[in-house]
Amino acid sequence: EAQVTQNPRYLITVTGKKLTVTCSQNMNHEYMSWYRQDPGLGLRQIYYSMNVEVTDKGDVPEGYKVSRKEKRNFPLILESPSPNQTSLYFCASSSTITDIYNEQFFGPGTRLTVL
Amino acid sequence: AQTVTQSQPEMSVQEAETVTLSCTYDTSESDYYLFWYKQPPSRQMILVIRQEAYKQQNATENRFSVNFQKAAKSFSLKISDSQLGDAAMYFCASADSNYQLIWGAGTKLIIKP
Numbered sequence: 142e143a144q145v146t147q148n149p150r151y152l153i154t155v156t157g158k159k160l161t162v163t164c165s166q167n168m169n170h171e172y173m174s175w176y177r178q179d180p181g182l183g184l185r186q187i188y189y190s191m192n193v194e195v196t197d198k199g200d201v202p203e204g205y206k207v208s209r210k211e212k213r214n215f216p217l218i219l220e221s222p223s224p225n226q227t228s229l230y231f232c233a234s235s236s237t238i239t240d241i242y243n244e245q246f247f248g249p250g251t252r253l254t255v256l
Numbered sequence: 257a258q259t260v261t262q263s264q265p266e267m268s269v270q271e272a273e274t275v276t277l278s279c280t281y282d283t284s285e286s287d288y289y290l291f292w293y294k295q296p297p298s299r300q301m302i303l304v305i306r307q308e309a310y311k312q313q314n315a316t317e318n319r320f321s322v323n324f325q326k327a328a329k330s331f332s333l334k335i336s337d338s339q340l341g342d343a344a345m346y347f348c349a350s351a352d353s354n355y356q357l358i359w360g361a362g363t364k365l366i367i368k369p
Contacts, residue, residue: 183260183347183359199356231301238355242289242308245357247301 143168147232147248154222155256162217162251164232172238173215174199174245175207177228184231190215191238222255229253258283260350262360269338270368276323277333277363279348286310288352290324290331295345295362304346307331335365343367 145166154160166173174189176199186199190209204226206218215234219226232248235241259282269275281290292304307315307324315322319339323332331350335342348360 181361183361184349184357185359186356229299233301241355241357242351243306244303245301250299 143246145232145234145246145248147230147251149251150249151252153254153256156223157221160219160222160253162219162230162232162253164215164217164248165213166215166232166234166246167213168234168236168246169212170234170236170246171212172236172240173209173232173234175205175215175217176231176233177201177226178231178250179228187217187230189238219253222253224255227253227255258288258350258352258356258358260348260358260360262348262363264363265361266364266366268366268368269335271338271340273338274334274336275338275365277335277346277348277365279331279333279360281329281331281348281350281358283329283350283352285352288350290322291349291351291357292320292322292331292333293347293349294342295347296341296343301347305333338367340367340369 148163171192175187176184188207190196230251233245235245261280288309290307294302305317319336345362347362349357351357
């Protein structure tokens with residue numbers, strides 16, 4: 142089954158404790174992206190990657206890091222989480238960057254709470 | 257800069273009736289794409305319908321159709337014969353030549369049985 146998976150689905154942590162949210166897709170997609178969703182703000186892009194070893198900042202990259210060492214995986218790293226990073230996070234992918242004009246495939250989301 | 261506005265935080269409709277969700281956007285480009293995505297309680301974001309701005313004909317997908325008014329920069333979603341499974345958050349989004357999607361704040365749709 143074609144899908145985007147994220148782990149964990151829920152995470153409660155404390156300020157300053159490094160964490161990684163994993164994202165993996167099995168569709169051989171080149172383009173992957175991370176979003177955060179906050180009430181009243183919709184989705185905002187954190188980082189995106191057009192292919193292996195090619196990443197770039199989105200609208201709200203501060204406090205986040207990403208890496209793209211393999212085509213299927215695109216982890217999101219919070220090296221020193223703060224309470225303002227409490228949010229719902231989504232990973233998404235599409236075949237190429239231009240395919241975002243057709244459809245992006247989303248993971249199930251990760252609910253992160255930073256105390 | 258692009259902006260997308262959904263002015264209805266919440267809407268409710270009786271099962272089997274028709275409901276329209278509003279979306280307005282602002283862009284300086286002449287060629288762009290518009291989307292409606294659905295987020296059910298499971299949180300999985302699913303594409304409902306998309307519209308290419310250069311196409312005048314309104315997009316339709318089964319019970320879902322859009323009213324695209326380019327001059328007014330309006331892109332509303334009409335759901336006919338509403339079903340319980342349509343209950344979800346609905347997000348309007350636009351994408352321009354920068355390959356970036358700009359999202360609205362969402363409208364929560366409640367279906368009354």
